[in-house]
Amino acid sequence: MAQIGTFTSMEVVSLADFGVFLDGGNLGSILLPKKQCPENVNVGEFVNAFIYLDSEDRLIATRIKPKAEVGQCALLDVKELTSFGAFLDWGLPKDLLVPFSEQRKPMEAGQKHVVYLFVDNLTQRITGSAKLSNFLAEETDAYRVNDPVDLLIAGRTDLGYRAVVDQRYLGMVFNEDVLQPLSIGQKIKGYVKTVRDDHKIDLMLQLQGHEARVDIADRILKELTANNGVLALSDRSSPEAIYKVFQVSKGNFKKAIGRLLKQNKISQEADRIVLRSD
Structure with a gap:
């Protein structure tokens, strides 16, 4: 259903002459402007298009991919302020309105904010909100524990970083688990570090314990295979060099190397690791 x-x-x-009309089902016929039409498109063919309201509040379709769809969060630039609120660039000709009532703090032109997209029940317009907790479950x-997740860093607190989890939930990466510079958006x-007794999600950026060693060890083997059996890293390499390749701490990297050495899968020299062929 559209x-x-x-x-x-x-x-x-x-x-x-000015485009084609698409069957929007419950929404009726929807215009796809000529400049958006696939070449030589005919009646009966199907077109994958995004539906929104144009500047005159008419339903219109486009094949341009916006920076986020309804039900998703994204980091967007504030273009201008009006008496209605802030207008943000979301990749379509008509900018996205974030009303004053949906701003956590007053927005200013030139800023970037993580917002959630929803359809306003009264106007049917796609609208943005910086009040993520009104839409995403905490x-x-x-x-x-250890489930992999996709994160969007949404905000900074004294305790750490708030993050959107799989575009559905809100969780927290505490300072003790931040092993790299993070930025909003x-x-x-x-990974899920724990689901607390109050059902809130604590997050981590790296696996820990046995799972971490197995995961990193597998990645080391894949990197060795892709580089003719040689990797210019060892347990003497700097934390920065290790992180650049694997995005893990030096401690976890050394534990993974130890695991592979015990399994006789690699040998280690002063400045490199070599995949064993025997």
Whole structure:
């Protein structure tokens, strides 16, 4: 079913000089402007397009991919302020409105903010909100320890960083688990450290314990295989050099090397690791 703010595969139902009309189902016919049409498109063919309201609040389709769809979060630039709120660049000709009521703090032109996209029930316009906790759950039982997750860094606190988890939940990366510089809006892989008794999610950027050693060891072997069996790193390498390649701490890297040495899968020299062929 076609929905405002998402990509939908829709059938071409009629042609016009200025574009084609798509079958939006419950939304009716939706114009895809001529400049957005695939070459030589005909009635009966299907086109995957994004649905939103144009500057005159008419339904319109586009094949341009916005920086986020409804139900997603993204870091967006504030372009201008008006009496209605702030308008942000989300990659489409019509900018995204974040009303004053949806701003956590007053936005200013030139700033960047992580916002959640939703459809306003009254206007049917796609709207942004910086009040993420109004839309994303902070409590869940959907995860287990060490589950991999996709993170979007959403904010900084004295305790660490708030992060959007899999575009569905909010969690926290505490300062003790921040092993690298992070920036607001950064997308990064992470893991569930724990789901607390209050069902809130604590996150980490690296696996710990046995799982960490296995994961890093596998990545070392893959890197060796891709580089003709030689890797210009060892347990004497700097933390910065190790992190640049594997995004892990030197301590976890050394433990993984120890695991591989015991398994006779590698040999180590002063400044490099070599894959054993015997």
